[in-house]
Amino acid sequence: MKISIICTGYVGLVTGACLSKLGHKVTCLDIDRSKIQALSKGLCPIHEPGLSLLIKQGLRKKNLIFTTSYTKACNVDLIFLCVDTPEGNSGEPDLTNLKNVLHSICKVAKKNLFIVTKSTVPIGTNRYIHTFFKKNTNLNIQVIANPEFLKEGSAIQDFLKPDRVVIGCDSKQSIEIIKKVYSPLNLSNEKLIFMSLESAELTKYAANSFLATKISFINKIAQLSDKIGANIHEVKAGIGSDQRIGSQFLNAGLGYGGSCFPKDIQALINLEKKLNINNSLLKAVTKINDEQLEFFYKKIINSLQKTKLHKTSLLIWGLSFKPNTDDIRESVSIKLIKYFSDKVNKIYLYDPASMKNAYAEFSEYKNIFFCDTQYQNINDSHALILCTEWEAFKNPNLEKLKMLKDRKIFDGRNFLDKGIINEAGIDYIGLGS
Ligand code: UGA
Secondary structure (H helix, E strand, O other): OEEEEEOOOHHHHHHHHHHHHOOOEEEEEOOOHHHHHHHHOOOOOOOOOOHHHHHHHHHHHOOEEEEOOHHHHOOOOEEEEOOOOOEOOOOOEOOHHHHHHHHHHHHHOOOOEEEEEOOOOOOOHHHHHHHHHHHHOOOOEEEEEOOOOOOOOOHHHHHHOOOOEEEEOOOHHHHHHHHHHHHHHOOOHHHEEEEOHHHHHHHHHHHHHHHHHHHHHHHHHHHHHHHHOOOHHHHHHHHHOOOOOOOOOOOOOOOOOOOOHHHHHHHHHHHHHHOOOOOHHHHHHHHHHHHHHHHHHHHHHHHOOHHHHHHOEEEEEOOOOOOOOOOOOOOHHHHHHHHHHOOOOEEEEEOOOOHHHHHHHHOOOOOEEEOOOOOOOHHHOOEEEEOOOOHHHOOOOHHHHOOOOOOEEEEOOOOOOHHHHHHOOOEEEOOOO
16 A cells, blocks of 8 residues: 655654555655655664664665655555644643644645544544545545554564554544555454544543553552562562553553653643543642652662762663663653752763763753763762663673662662672662562
């Protein structure tokens, strides 16, 4: 099939590259010329395992092309909208970019099309898109809501082996065409879940909000564990083994971040408010997430010698909002570094993939330094704070850790083995363990 992807952000690139792998002829459009030039040469702008290879393969097989031309992009059977919908000033998603895209398509579209919305959009947006084209063209443009559930760091796998594909639509032709798009994945029938446009839109927000709720729940239990001397790993094993609960997204830590959870939960909070529905549950989820970071921060401050704080140097491992990505948007690690920045002497930063982004974020900070390797400056640091559970941090070199002046490790992801660290004569401070 001939398919276009509008916008080559994280979702657009993954969707485009994966659809080209499935054998479709894919055109990816972006208005950013330099990005399109780089992509056309096979240069992938984001760190996502497997993505760069798929882009190169697509280009080689001529299944994947990049363009800035809407005329080219509209000469297809189906268009995926992967435009960003950032949080606006009011806390509601900002649809300016989406509306610009609709106008651009409208100006050049010459044939009947299916528009598939992958972007996370407020309830009612797909009906709005339908009405927009009805008003502004004589073409038969059908709209399908197909929210994405890709996780950064495993997005390719999530696309090619999805738990489910949610499809909101209201015509037989839409069902047929979308089945054709995904047919190379050979998904069983129950994995394609058809529903109304509104249900699909709400499903996306509900899924992210539920996952965030699980995280805030376990973080609250971790705080309790700390107080009563329980171990959160044991509690997690105890409750996660109940199939009704499940063990995923029950890792306690310093809180969730990223470009999706905070924004999507806020959107649902706003929607509830608008509809006069009590929104205290999701407000609490957000509040607990903010408090969890403060809880960890205070734990560190209390454990370090307060009077010497201004002479203390910290080494931070992990800057991205989660492992296997260079994305630092809404990363709790970045927030924690900012809390400390005016209180301690020096902060050394290391991350396997996000150093470039970290540099852009902190280049103005005089007491923040950037490390090329994991253990660089360890002998000038009093304590190590682990903020992101990169596999590279899993089995640290104990001899090198012993060089920490205060011999203290604060594990914001409960990732390291407390027993092994303690045996080496190093203090281990986790969250609820
Ligand atoms: C999330 C959803 O998982 C995807 O299904 C969805 O498609 C995506 O948002 C989106 O809306 O685009 P993502 O933001 O990539 O994906 O990351 P997650 O793996 O969900 O992690 C989110 C945050 O929760 C991270 O900061 C992570 O460290 C934290 N987390 C996750 C925990 O603190 N504990 C856990 O047990 C799991």
